[in-house]
Amino acid sequence: MSDLVPFLELRGVSKSFPGKRSLVDLAMGRPARSLQAVRDASLRLAPAETLGVVGESGCGKSTLGGCITGLIEPTAGEVLYKGAAFASRRRRERSRIIQMIFQDPYSSLNPRLTLAQTLDEVLRVHGLRAGAAERRDRIDELLLMVNLAPSFKDRLPHAFSGGQRQRISIARALAVEPQIIVADEPVSALDASVQAQIVNLFVELRDRLGLSYIFVAHDLNVVRHVSHRIAVMYLGEIVECADADLLFEDARHPYTRALITAIPQPNPEQRTELASLEGELPDPLSPPPGCSFSTRCPLAVERCRMENPMIRRVAGRDVRCHRAEETGGVSQRV
Amino acid sequence: MNIRETLARMRGSPSLQAGAACLAALLLVVFIGPYFCPFDPDAIDFSVAMAPPDGTHWFGTDNLGRDVLARVFAAGRIDLQIAAVCVALPFAVGSTIGAVSAYVGGVVDAIVMRIVDVVWAFPFYVLVIAIVGSLGPSIGNMYLAFTLVVWISFARIVRGEVLVARRLEYVQAARVLGFGHGRIVLRHILPNVIAPAMVFAMSDVILTILGVTSLGFLGLGIQPPQAEWGLMISEGRNFIFDAPWISLFPGLAIIYVGITFTLIGDGLDDLMRAKP
Amino acid sequence: MSAPVLDIRHLRTSFGGAKARVAAVDDVSFQIGRGEIFGLVGESGCGKSATCRSIIRLFAGARATIESGQILFEGRDLAPLREAELTDIRGAAISMIFQDPMTALNPTMKIGQQIAEVLKRHQALSRSAPRARVLELLAEVGVPNPAGRIDSYPHEFSGGMRQRVLIAIALACRPKLLIADEPTTALDVTVQDQILKLILRLRREIGTSVLLVTHDLGVVAQSCDRVAVMYAGRIVETGTVRQLFARPSHPYTRALIAALPSTGSRRPLTPIGGAPPSLTAPPTGCRFHPRCAVAFEACAQVLPPAVAVEDGHSSACLRAADGP
Numbered sequence: 001m002s003d004l005v006p007f008l009e010l011r012g013v014s015k016s017f018p019g020k021r022s023l024v025d026l027a028m029g030r031p032a033r034s035l036q037a038v039r040d041a042s043l044r045l046a047p048a049e050t051l052g053v054v055g056e057s058g059c060g061k062s063t064l065g066g067c068i069t070g071l072i073e074p075t076a077g078e079v080l081y082k083g084a085a086f087a088s089r090r091r092r093e094r095s096r097i098i099q100m101i102f103q104d105p106y107s108s109l110n111p112r113l114t115l116a117q118t119l120d121e122v123l124r125v126h127g128l129r130a131g132a133a134e135r136r137d138r139i140d141e142l143l144l145m146v147n148l149a150p151s152f153k154d155r156l157p158h159a160f161s162g163g164q165r166q167r168i169s170i171a172r173a174l175a176v177e178p179q180i181i182v183a184d185e186p187v188s189a190l191d192a193s194v195q196a197q198i199v200n201l202f203v204e205l206r207d208r209l210g211l212s213y214i215f216v217a218h219d220l221n222v223v224r225h226v227s228h229r230i231a232v233m234y235l236g237e238i239v240e241c242a243d244a245d246l247l248f249e250d251a252r253h254p255y256t257r258a259l260i261t262a263i264p265q266p267n268p269e270q271r272t273e274l275a276s277l278e279g280e281l282p283d284p285l286s287p288p289p290g291c292s293f294s295t296r297c298p299l300a301v302e303r304c305r306m307e308n309p310m311i312r313r314v315a316g317r318d319v320r321c322h323r324a325e326e327t328g329g330v331s332q333r334v
Numbered sequence: 335m336n337i338r339e340t341l342a343r344m345r346g347s348p349s350l351q352a353g354a355a356c357l358a359a360l361l362l363v364v365f366i367g368p369y370f371c372p373f374d375p376d377a378i379d380f381s382v383a384m385a386p387p388d389g390t391h392w393f394g395t396d397n398l399g400r401d402v403l404a405r406v407f408a409a410g411r412i413d414l415q416i417a418a419v420c421v422a423l424p425f426a427v428g429s430t431i432g433a434v435s436a437y438v439g440g441v442v443d444a445i446v447m448r449i450v451d452v453v454w455a456f457p458f459y460v461l462v463i464a465i466v467g468s469l470g471p472s473i474g475n476m477y478l479a480f481t482l483v484v485w486i487s488f489a490r491i492v493r494g495e496v497l498v499a500r501r502l503e504y505v506q507a508a509r510v511l512g513f514g515h516g517r518i519v520l521r522h523i524l525p526n527v528i529a530p531a532m533v534f535a536m537s538d539v540i541l542t543i544l545g546v547t548s549l550g551f552l553g554l555g556i557q558p559p560q561a562e563w564g565l566m567i568s569e570g571r572n573f574i575f576d577a578p579w580i581s582l583f584p585g586l587a588i589i590y591v592g593i594t595f596t597l598i599g600d601g602l603d604d605l606m607r608a609k610p
Numbered sequence: 611m612s613a614p615v616l617d618i619r620h621l622r623t624s625f626g627g628a629k630a631r632v633a634a635v636d637d638v639s640f641q642i643g644r645g646e647i648f649g650l651v652g653e654s655g656c657g658k659s660a661t662c663r664s665i666i667r668l669f670a671g672a673r674a675t676i677e678s679g680q681i682l683f684e685g686r687d688l689a690p691l692r693e694a695e696l697t698d699i700r701g702a703a704i705s706m707i708f709q710d711p712m713t714a715l716n717p718t719m720k721i722g723q724q725i726a727e728v729l730k731r732h733q734a735l736s737r738s739a740p741r742a743r744v745l746e747l748l749a750e751v752g753v754p755n756p757a758g759r760i761d762s763y764p765h766e767f768s769g770g771m772r773q774r775v776l777i778a779i780a781l782a783c784r785p786k787l788l789i790a791d792e793p794t795t796a797l798d799v800t801v802q803d804q805i806l807k808l809i810l811r812l813r814r815e816i817g818t819s820v821l822l823v824t825h826d827l828g829v830v831a832q833s834c835d836r837v838a839v840m841y842a843g844r845i846v847e848t849g850t851v852r853q854l855f856a857r858p859s860h861p862y863t864r865a866l867i868a869a870l871p872s873t874g875s876r877r878p879l880t881p882i883g884g885a886p887p888s889l890t891a892p893p894t895g896c897r898f899h900p901r902c903a904v905a906f907e908a909c910a911q912v913l914p915p916a917v918a919v920e921d922g923h924s925s926a927c928l929r930a931a932d933g934p
Contacts, residue, residue, distance in 0.1 A: 056798035056799065056800060056801070057769070057798050069510050070510070071506055071509060071510060091509075091512050092512040093512075094512065095510060095511050095512025096512070098510075099510060099511070100506075100507065100510045102503040102506065102507060103503070104503055107502050107503045107504060108503040108504050108507055109504050110504045110508075110522055110526070111504075111526065112525055112526060121513075121521075122511055125511070125512065125513055125514075125517070126512065161885075169507070172507070172511070176511065176512070191653055191654055191825075192653060192825060192866075192869060193653065193869055193881045193882045194881070195881075196869050196871075196879035196880070196881035197881045199871075199879055200878045200879055200881070203878065204878075218798065218799065219799075220799070221870070221871040222871055224871070225871040225879065258800060259799065259800060262799045262800045262802070262803035263799055263828065264802070264803070264806070264826065264828030264829045264831065264832040264833075265828055265831065265832070266827045266828045266830075266831045266855065266867065266870055267831055267855065268831045268832075268851040268852050268855050269852075271831075271832055272807075273807055273810050273811060273814075274807065275800075275803050275804040275807040275808075276800065276803050277800040277803070277804070278804070279754075280754075280768055280770065280771065281768065
């Protein structure tokens with residue numbers, strides 16, 4: 001990667017949500033505990049690059065996606081586009097740069113608008129084509145780009161399957177000609193064979209249009225397939241960020257290693273009765289004082305419990321672990 | 335939604351069909367009927383005063399010899415028009431306030447909800463009567479009174495719906511696509527959430543008719559000699575034993591309207607619950 | 611080999627009223643041995659859930675009829691049993707756990723009570739015995755600090771913990787067969803791993819047979835002994851897990867395996883073209899033939915019978931004898 005101003009950068013982005021206090025808490029004078037959904041996240045994205053963001057429930061990846069698109073306002077840190085604060089731009093400008101694809105195909109389209117109306121509205125609001133005829137042509141073009149027949153354009157969303165609806169959402173996002181697309185679990189709600197079709201579509205569009213993606217998902221195999229680099233999140237923090245293949249071959253953070261070995265591989269020759277990760281996620285309202293993974297980490301020592309590690313560069317990737325140098329080697333069980 | 339689709343949907347609910355038929359009949363009779371009625375509702379004729387219903391005067395005459403049928407029709411036109419406005423205004427005002435309040439959230443929402451709570455604490459009729467009573471009986475003051483009191487019901491309903499709709503992914507998509515807030519609320523949220531408010535509007539018509547006729551009954555609404563159902567019932571009070579038809583027929587008219595709109599409201603409710 | 615715990619023979623179950631009857635389970639046969647974990651794998655709509663529900667007739671209000679076939683549980687046919695007899699079997703001899711742990715527990719009852727409830731229904735225990743037994747069961751399924759959590763409500767537990775509680779309830783009476791319908795689909799991958807390993811361990815300790823329904827071939831490979839692949843209401847291939855992955859003998863199985871994102875490869879994924887057939891009007895002959903890469907004329911005319919590919923491994927394909 002060049003040393004020029006990064007395309008998209010997140011610097012120390014944090015987001016907390018205020019917790020509720022019951023009357024008892026108020027009476028006892030307990031302060032409100034806040035939920036820190038994202039803590040000190042820093043990332044960079046290059047043009048035409050795909051960054052996968054993975055993690056399990058409660059890791060903050062969806063909130064991070066929201067912070068990048070502007071749907072959620074960070075409580076700290078900044079999002080920079082080509083070196084300048086993204087938030088300083090007007091909303092309409094921002095929407096021409098970063099777009100979003102959502103998880104649930106059944107609620108991501110306005111049920112009362114036909115495909116043509118949905119796409120036409122986007123083109124009109126942004127003034128992207130001169131007249132009604134030009135807009136119609138562009139709508140046909142967009143539908144073809146996502147492998148949908150233009151003859152479908154006067155139908156309502158309920159006439160379409162989940163996979164088709166996701167294609168429509170993709171066409172809607174492409175209509176503004178964005179640079180970056182944040183996809184928040186775009187295939188999780190789809191059947192396996194349909195997932196494959198949509199994933200292929202993502203890759204094809206990226207190669208054709210030179211888009212950058214931030215691909216948020218919990219399915220590591222799918223993420224590995226589309227991403228150049230992958231960031232792993234745990235309890236609101238980015239714990240490791242590496243090239244996709246490097247991550248799978250030689251993950252350095254114990255959580256990443258556990259996550260990878262937990263994936264059930266379709267290979268019956270390699271089986272074990274040992275779970276790859278014991279224990280439960282800590283309460284996000286009161287995270288552990290030191291490293292957030294220390295409560296479950298088999299390599300945790302005293303220092304881990306007292307001091308939250310900073311992200312550092314170890315063996316060609318960024319990792320948040322005091323013992324990253326020691327966890328190396330080809331993928332093994334932790 | 336086009337006409338064909340609407341009519342097809344209606345087939346799903348017998349209540350709605352019955353209610354719609356009753357309403358059609360009512361409107362036809364009240365607005366077209368007078369052309370077939372040979373009597374002027376204001377024509378006084380002491381020679382036929384207090385006549386019971388017969389072949390000439392189907393609903394009889396009142397103490398001033400005015401034809402009750404003609405007066406029921408004339409009153410119907412007035413009452414229905416006033417009721418329509420007294421529902422439409424709070425519907426529009428309340429829905430808008432509710433939608434904006436839920437969409438903007440925060441302090442604005444908190445303040446609006448406290449105002450709603452305060453107005454809600456007063457009994458409906460007391461407040462309406464108090465406002466009309468203090469400002470003076472006139473149609474304009476009735477519109478004002480109903481709007482000031484009834485908007486809160488619509489506001490609460492629409493607010494609840496918008497709070498949910500705000501979180502839906504297609505609304506979030508509209509935000510990310512850079513659409514203005516006005517467009518998002520008017521084009522993407524309201525059409526999808528207005529249905530419960532419309533169902534409530536139907537039951538509100540009944541409440542409003544009762545309110546308007548009650549004001550008339552108390553002398554705070556339409557003033558004589560104008561025909562108005564409540565007023566007619568009130569005027570007929572003194573003759574309730576000698577000429578009960580003077581109060582009876584306007585009363586039956588009010589009941590008929592109540593049944594009509596109850597059927598429509600139930601029917602719409604059926605349709606909404608059956609929606610895929 | 612000892613007698614199977616469950617022997618399903620030519621089961622046919624249909625859903626819907628007279629107008630739109632759909633055979634969700636169409637001539638399904640398989641056997642589950644003692645202490646065996648048997649996987650039933652297929653995409654959504656293939657009939658695997660309907661098969662499970664047919665075994666203990668838990669259709670959750672849907673209008674379903676078991677039209678023909680036998681459901682032999684330890685030699686006894688369950689199909690003709692009356693509801694009263696089935697309730698004695700459910701929870702005691704055959705248990706079931708479902709996909710969504712968030713809604714499967716009663717939110718207003720403490721979890722200790724919910725576990726005790728099944729003990730009281732099927733076993734005659736003294737008044738204080740259930741509590742001790744419940745604590746044992748919670749420890750068995752890996753709930754930390756059982757004494758502290760026995761009086762908690764479901765909302766105080768995470769998804770993975772709730773599924774453990776549900777497994778405790780299911781295994782409380784030591785059933786011979788546990789039916790698990792997509793038990794980990796709604797869980798995160800590390801939690802899924804924990805739950806699957808728990809099921810493996812409990813199978814070893816208690817000896818329960820498990821019918822594990824899933825759409826994930828990885829889960830099958832890691833947890834099951836034998837497996838049957840279902841498509842459009844019919845079984846297309848049966849065998850041990852090793853046999854299935856080493857030598858997939860049905861085009862659908864091969865296509866499923868090929869569609870998985872394989873580690874490291876950046877080639878475009880190969881989805882299976884077309885869509886699963888509507889069960890109201892299935893294709894003539896082999897149900898998969900419209901999407902099959904190697905179909906020929908006879909495939910559209912004849913419903914292929916299951917033929918043995920090797921010992922214990924069969925495939926319902928006219929071309930099963932051809933190599934991969």
